[in-house]
Amino acid sequence: MARIHGLLCAYWGKIxxxxxxxxxxxxxxxxxxxDPDKNTKIARQFFDAIPYCRTLNMRLDEIGAGQAEMxxxxxxxxxxxxxxxxxxxxxxxxxxxSCGGAAVISHPDNTSATATIDLRIDYMRSATPxxxxxxxxxxxxxxxxxxxxxxxxxxxxxxxxxxxxxxxxTFVK
Amino acid sequence: MNRKKPEPVQVIKTRRDAALQTLVGxxxxxxxxxxxxxxxxxxxxxxxxxxxRFIGNPVLPAIHGGATAAFLELTAVVGLAWSILxxxxxxxxxxxxxxxxxxxxxxxxxxxxxxxxxRTGLPRDAYARARITRSGRRYASVQVEGWQDNRxxxxxxxxxxxxMPSSKA
Numbered sequence: 001m002a003r004i005h006g007l008l009c010a011y012w013g014k015i016x017x018x019x020x021x022x023x024x025x026x027x028x029x030x031x032x033x034x035d036p037d038k039n040t041k042i043a044r045q046f047f048d049a050i051p052y053c054r055t056l057n058m059r060l061d062e063i064g065a066g067q068a069e070m071x072x073x074x075x076x077x078x079x080x081x082x083x084x085x086x087x088x089x090x091x092x093x094x095x096x097x098s099c100g101g102a103a104v105i106s107h108p109d110n111t112s113a114t115a116t117i118d119l120r121i122d123y124m125r126s127a128t129p130x131x132x133x134x135x136x137x138x139x140x141x142x143x144x145x146x147x148x149x150x151x152x153x154x155x156x157x158x159x160x161x162x163x164x165x166x167x168x169x170t171f172v173k
Numbered sequence: 174m175n176r177k178k179p180e181p182v183q184v185i186k187t188r189r190d191a192a193l194q195t196l197v198g199x200x201x202x203x204x205x206x207x208x209x210x211x212x213x214x215x216x217x218x219x220x221x222x223x224x225x226r227f228i229g230n231p232v233l234p235a236i237h238g239g240a241t242a243a244f245l246e247l248t249a250v251v252g253l254a255w256s257i258l259x260x261x262x263x264x265x266x267x268x269x270x271x272x273x274x275x276x277x278x279x280x281x282x283x284x285x286x287x288x289x290x291x292r293t294g295l296p297r298d299a300y301a302r303a304r305i306t307r308s309g310r311r312y313a314s315v316q317v318e319g320w321q322d323n324r325x326x327x328x329x330x331x332x333x334x335x336x337m338p339s340s341k342a
Contacts, residue, residue: 051228052237079201080250081280088202089283090246094239116238120287 053098056091060102066139068102070095074130085129089163092153093121095135096165100149103137104169107147112172114147119167127162131155137165147171192269193217196254199277203247206240210251215259219248221299221319228296236294241319245301245331246286249315252303253281253335279338281313286333294328297321311337 048054056078062069072095080088097119104114127133137151151165190212197203197210206227209220221244229237258278261267267278301319317331 049231050237051226051231052240053229055226056239077201077205080247081282082199082201082277083279088200088243088247089286090202090206090239090243093242093246093286093288094237097237097239097242116290118287118289119238119242120285121242122285123283 050098052094056094058095058098061134063102063106066103066107066142067137068099068106069134069136070099070102071132071134073132074127079129081126084126086126087129087133089121089123092123092127092133092135092163093119095133096121096137096151096153096163097167099135099137100151100165100167100169103139103149103151104147104171107139107142107171109142109173110147110171113170115170117146117168117170119165121163121165123163124161127153127155128157133162142171142173144173145171188270192258192272193255195272196258196277197251200247200251200280202243203251206243206247208244208247215256217248217252217255217302219244219251219301219303221301223297223299229294233293234296236296236299238288238290238294241290241294241299241329242286242288242331244299245288245317245319245329246283246333248301248319249286249303249317249331249333249335250280250283252317253305253308253313253315254278256305256308257281257337281335281337284312284334284336286331288329288331290329292326292328295321299328300324309337313337 078091135153147169152161211218227240307314319329
């Protein structure tokens with residue numbers, strides 16, 4: 001999602017950074033990171049403005065402190081293997097990328113937009129047809145210029161992930 | 174010697190194009206993204222026509238990275254499936270003339286896929302070609318390069334590993 005996401009996130013930054021960044025920097029006027037309802041609401045509004053996230057009916061469920069959770073309903077139009085009805089890996093990539101970008105943006109040290117540098121996805125098993133896919137992403141480590149993100153995606157069975165992802169995103173402390 | 178007269182070129186082309194369309198048309202997500210595949214002999218070029226639905230950044234605007242990733246991965250899957258079909262046809266194991274929507278060969282499964290985002294995906298059509306660097310009995314490695322206006326300035330590249338379908342193509 002690359003530069004794309006970055007800029008997307010620049011856009012996001014304008015709207016929500018004030019509310020997502022740690023409260024020491026902007027003490028009074030804005031909601032703190034500890035206000036998940038408000039952050040989720042803002043984030044959802046933001047994600048609703050991204051056409052591709054809407055196209056796939058993605059939902060931002062949780063966000064804050066360098067972590068994010070997003071989910072996407074099963075949809076027959078997203079089938080990648082006609083023999084089994086299993087959703088295409090490409091659809092899961094979009095969810096992982098968006099979720100990773102959201103996690104980076106919400107990191108307390110973040111002061112800027114982000115862009116995906118690269119993203120690797122390992123497909124552990126087939127997602128069960130008919131079930132919602134949920135992704136959880138977190139910033140594993142951030143440096144002055146790079147955020148290393150890990151993410152996992154699950155269906156209703158939370159014991160083994162459907163897919164895991166590791167990515168590098170641009171980051172500005 | 175009683176050599177069979179070669180088939181007219183148009184007959185061969187029509188048959189191969191029909192087989193490719195059957196393969197591509199069997200995957201709903203390819204249709205969802207609006208991907209097209211252009212064939213020159215055994216070489217395929219995937220085309221991803223731009224649409225507002227694929228925007229990830231409404232300000233620029235730019236294509237969503239998830240859409241780019243899907244485009245590259247599907248280019249790799251179709252490229253690999255096509256090469257399996259092609260080889261099976263050459264060796265006589267499979268006749269693409271017999272291929273129908275009900276009688277499709279199984280597709281390779283993605284084991285992992287890595288996308289390197291090189292440049293912003295502009296709101297324009299994108300193209301990609303896959304190169305199968307290794308195709309074994311069980312596993313295959315595929316590289317994909319995607320570009321837009323300028324072939325020498327790719328906007329994304331991908332590399333993936335795939336599990337080959339177990340039954341013969």
